Amino acid sequence: MCHWSKPSSAVFLSALLACTSFLAPFESISAQSDRSTEAKRETTKESAARFGLRSNVLDISLSPSGTKIAIIGAGPGHSEVLKIIDLEGAAAVTPVLSNTEKIGDLDWCEWATDTRLVCQMVGMGKAPGNLLIPFDRLFAVDADGKNASQLSQKRTFRAMGFNQFGGDIVALDVAGDEGNVLLTKNFVPENSMGTRLASDKEGMGVELVDIETGKSRSKVRPDKGATRYVADQNGRVRLKVRVLYNSTGRLTGKSIYLFRSKGSDSWNQLEEIEIEGKPVRDFSLVSVDSVRDVAFGFVTRDGYDALIEVTLGKAPQGKFLLNRDDVDVDRVIRIGRQRRVVGASYATEKRTVAYFDDELNKLAKGLGRALPDTPIINIVGASADENRLLIIGSSDTQPGMVYLFDKVKSSLEPIVPVRDYLVDWPMGSMKPVNYPASDGTQIPGYLTLPPGSDGKGLPAIVLPHGGPASRDVWGFDWLVQFFTARGYAVLQPNYRGSSGYGEAWYGRNGYKSWDVAIGDVNDAGRWLISQGIAMPDKLAIVGWSYGGYAALQSQVVDPDLYKAVVAIAPVTDLEYLREDARQYTFSSLRDQQLGRGDHIAAGSPRRHANEFKSPVALFHGNLDLNVRSRHSAAMERALKAAGKQVSYTEFDEMQHGLQDSKVRTQMLTEIDLFLNGALGKSE
Numbered sequence: 001m002c003h004w005s006k007p008s009s010a011v012f013l014s015a016l017l018a019c020t021s022f023l024a025p026f027e028s029i030s031a032q033s034d035r036s037t038e039a040k041r042e043t044t045k046e047s048a049a050r051f052g053l054r055s056n057v058l059d060i061s062l063s064p065s066g067t068k069i070a071i072i073g074a075g076p077g078h079s080e081v082l083k084i085i086d087l088e089g090a091a092a093v094t095p096v097l098s099n100t101e102k103i104g105d106l107d108w109c110e111w112a113t114d115t116r117l118v119c120q121m122v123g124m125g126k127a128p129g130n131l132l133i134p135f136d137r138l139f140a141v142d143a144d145g146k147n148a149s150q151l152s153q154k155r156t157f158r159a160m161g162f163n164q165f166g167g168d169i170v171a172l173d174v175a176g177d178e179g180n181v182l183l184t185k186n187f188v189p190e191n192s193m194g195t196r197l198a199s200d201k202e203g204m205g206v207e208l209v210d211i212e213t214g215k216s217r218s219k220v221r222p223d224k225g226a227t228r229y230v231a232d233q234n235g236r237v238r239l240k241v242r243v244l245y246n247s248t249g250r251l252t253g254k255s256i257y258l259f260r261s262k263g264s265d266s267w268n269q270l271e272e273i274e275i276e277g278k279p280v281r282d283f284s285l286v287s288v289d290s291v292r293d294v295a296f297g298f299v300t301r302d303g304y305d306a307l308i309e310v311t312l313g314k315a316p317q318g319k320f321l322l323n324r325d326d327v328d329v330d331r332v333i334r335i336g337r338q339r340r341v342v343g344a345s346y347a348t349e350k351r352t353v354a355y356f357d358d359e360l361n362k363l364a365k366g367l368g369r370a371l372p373d374t375p376i377i378n379i380v381g382a383s384a385d386e387n388r389l390l391i392i393g394s395s396d397t398q399p400g401m402v403y404l405f406d407k408v409k410s411s412l413e414p415i416v417p418v419r420d421y422l423v424d425w426p427m428g429s430m431k432p433v434n435y436p437a438s439d440g441t442q443i444p445g446y447l448t449l450p451p452g453s454d455g456k457g458l459p460a461i462v463l464p465h466g467g468p469a470s471r472d473v474w475g476f477d478w479l480v481q482f483f484t485a486r487g488y489a490v491l492q493p494n495y496r497g498s499s500g501y502g503e504a505w506y507g508r509n510g511y512k513s514w515d516v517a518i519g520d521v522n523d524a525g526r527w528l529i530s531q532g533i534a535m536p537d538k539l540a541i542v543g544w545s546y547g548g549y550a551a552l553q554s555q556v557v558d559p560d561l562y563k564a565v566v567a568i569a570p571v572t573d574l575e576y577l578r579e580d581a582r583q584y585t586f587s588s589l590r591d592q593q594l595g596r597g598d599h600i601a602a603g604s605p606r607r608h609a610n611e612f613k614s615p616v617a618l619f620h621g622n623l624d625l626n627v628r629s630r631h632s633a634a635m636e637r638a639l640k641a642a643g644k645q646v647s648y649t650e651f652d653e654m655q656h657g658l659q660d661s662k663v664r665t666q667m668l669t670e671i672d673l674f675l676n677g678a679l680g681k682s683e
C-alpha cells in the first residue's frame with residue numbers, strides 16, 4: 001500500500017506521481033443493515049452507523065457491449081472499491097481493486113473497451129506554507145483489476161513546476177480509432193539548460209491514447225489558457241474553452257469559446273450569437289451534436305437560464321430549446337458513450353426532465369409507470385448501441401435502485417441497491433412547502449417529518465443548504481433522513497440567494513446580502529413554531545458550509561430563536577475567505593463575491609461571539625480547501641473567550657465533504673448527543 005506523507009514539497013510531489021500501488025486487493029465486508037419494514041427504535045450509535053455509511057454506488061458505468069457493469073462503492077472507513085458485474089457470467093458482484101488513501105479518492109471509472117477501464121483519482125495535498133493543492137490523476141486498468149498503468153502526463157526531473165491536474169476524458173469512442181480514447185493532458189514546460197531535448201509544451205492539450213499500450217499522439221496542441229475541450233459524437237474535438245486572466249494572473253470569471261467547423265482544424269472565436277434577431281455575448285456552451293452541426297448551451301432570458309442550440313458556422317445563429325418563466329433550466333441530459341444531448345432538466349417543487357428524443361420520452365413515461373414508487377429516473381449508462389441502459393430509480397424515501405433495461409427484450413432487471421443498508425427502512429416523506437418571510441415574500445422549501453408523525457409539537461431542525469449558489473431539491477438526503485429517524489422535523493429553506501430561481505431571487509447572493517438570506521432562514525424557524533410543528537424550546541439549526549455559516553450568523557441576528565447550533569465546515573469570518581484565496585488564481589473572483597464594506601464585519605459570526613446564547617457544536621476537516629479549518633478553530637476560541645458553550649471536532653486529512661463512513665458516523669453520533677443535551681431530548 002502506498003502512503004503519501006504529509007508533504008514537504010518535492011518528496012510529496014514525487015510520491016504523488018509515483019504512487020500506483022493503491023490498487024490493492026479488497027476484502028469484502030457484509031453490509032450490516034436491517035431489512036425489516038417495521039419501524040424500529042434505534043440508539044444514537046445505531047442510527048449514526050446506518051446513515052453515516054457512504055453509498056454502495058458512488059459511480060457506475062456500462063461496458064460497450066452492455067454485458068459488464070463497473071461500480072465504485074464505499075468500502076470501510078474512507079476506502080472506495082471498484083466492483084465488476086459480468087452479466088454473461090455468474091452476474092456476481094466481484095471486487096477487483098480498492099483505494100484506502102485518505103487524501104486521494106477513487107472518483108470514477110469508465111469502460112474504454114469491454115476489457116479495460118479508464119479511472120480517475122482525485123485528492124488534496126499540502127505544500128509548504130500549509131497551502132492546499134487539489135490534484136487528480138488518470139490510470140487504466142483491466143476489468144480484473146490487473147495491469148494498472150498511469151495515463152496522466154508523467155513528471156520529469158526537468159519539469160519547471162507541478163502538474164496539478166492529470167486530465168479528463170474528451171471522448172470514449174473515436175471514429176476509425178477503436179481501442180483509443182481522447183484525453184486531455186496538462187503539460188508543464190521543462191528546463192532547457194544543458195539540453196536540446198527539453199519540452200516547451202505548456203497548458204492543456206488533447207491526445208489520442210491507446211488504452212492497451214498507453215502510447216499517445218497529439219490531436220490538439222497544448223494551450224496555456226485552455227480549461228476544457230468538447231468533442232462531437234465522432235470523437236472530433238469541436239469546442240475549446242479558454243479562461244481569461246487579469247494582469248496579475250488571476251481569473252476574471254470570463255471565458256471565450258472557440259469552435260471548429262466541420263472538416264477544419266482551424267479555431268474560430270465565438271464572440272457573439274444572434275438569437276431571435278438580437279446579439280448575445282454572455283453564454284456558455286457544453287456539448288456538440290455532429291449530425292446537426294450545432295452546439296448546446298445556456299443563456300439568460302428574461303432573468304432565467306434557458307437552453308439554446310447554436311449553429312457552428314461563419315455567422316452562428318442560436319435558438320431557444322427550453323426556457324421557463326419561474327425557474328432556471330439548469331442541466332442538459334446526456335446519454336450513451338458519445339454523451340449526446342437528449343433533453344434538459346429544471347427543478348420546480350420536484351425535478352422535471354424534458355426529453356427532445358421521442359423514443360426516450362416514451363421510455364421515460366413507461367419507466368415512470370413501471371416504477372411508481374421511484375419517480376426520479378436517471379439514465380446513468382448505455383451500451384454502444386444504446387439497446388441496454390443503466391437506470392437508477394429513486395425518491396425522497398427511496399435511496400435508489402440500479403436497473404438494467406434491455407430494449408430488445410423489453411425487460412427491466414434490478415441490479416443493485418444504491419444504499420443496501422437502508423433498503424425497506426422507514427423514511428420521512430419530503431413535502432414541498434412555502435412560508436412567509438418577514439417582508440411577506442413566500443420562501444420555498446421542503447419539510448420532512450419523522451415516519452408516522454402527526455407533525456405537531458416536535459423537536460425540529462432548520463437545515464439551510466450550502467453554496468450559497470445552490471439550492472435544495474426534492475429527493476433522498478441522508479442527513480435529513482438521519483434527523484427524521486432521530487425524531488426531528490426538518491425544514492430546508494431555499495432562501496433568497498439560492499440558485500435555480502432566476503436572477504432576481506439570486507440577487508447579490510449570500511455574502512453581500514447575507515442579511516436577506518439569514519432573515520429567510522430565521523423566518524423558517526419562526527414558521528415551524530407558528531404552525532405548531534416545532535416546540536419553541538426544542539428548535540435547532542444545523543448547516544454545512546454556507547449552511548453552517550447561516551447557522552452561526554442566525555445567533556448574531558436572533559440569539560433567542562434556536563436553542564442549539566451545529567455548524568459543519570462553516571464560514572465564520574468573511575475576511576478569512578478573502579485572505580485564504582490570495583494564494584490561488586481565483587482570488588479576484590472571491591473578492592468580487594464578498595465585496596467590501598460594513599457588511600464584512602457585521603456578517604462575520606466570529607466577531608460577534610458575545611451575542612451567542614445557545615450552545616454550539618463545530619465540525620471541520622483539516623484538508624478543506626472550500627473553507628479552511630481555521631474558521632472553526634477561530635470560532636471555538638472566540639466563543640470560549642466570551643464564556644459560551646462550544647465544542648469542536650476536527651477530522652484529520654478530511655476534505656469539505658467528509659467522505660469517510662467512519663468520520664460521518666462519528667459526526668452524526670456527536671451531533672445527536674449534542675442536540676439531546678442542548679434541547680433536553682432523551683435518547
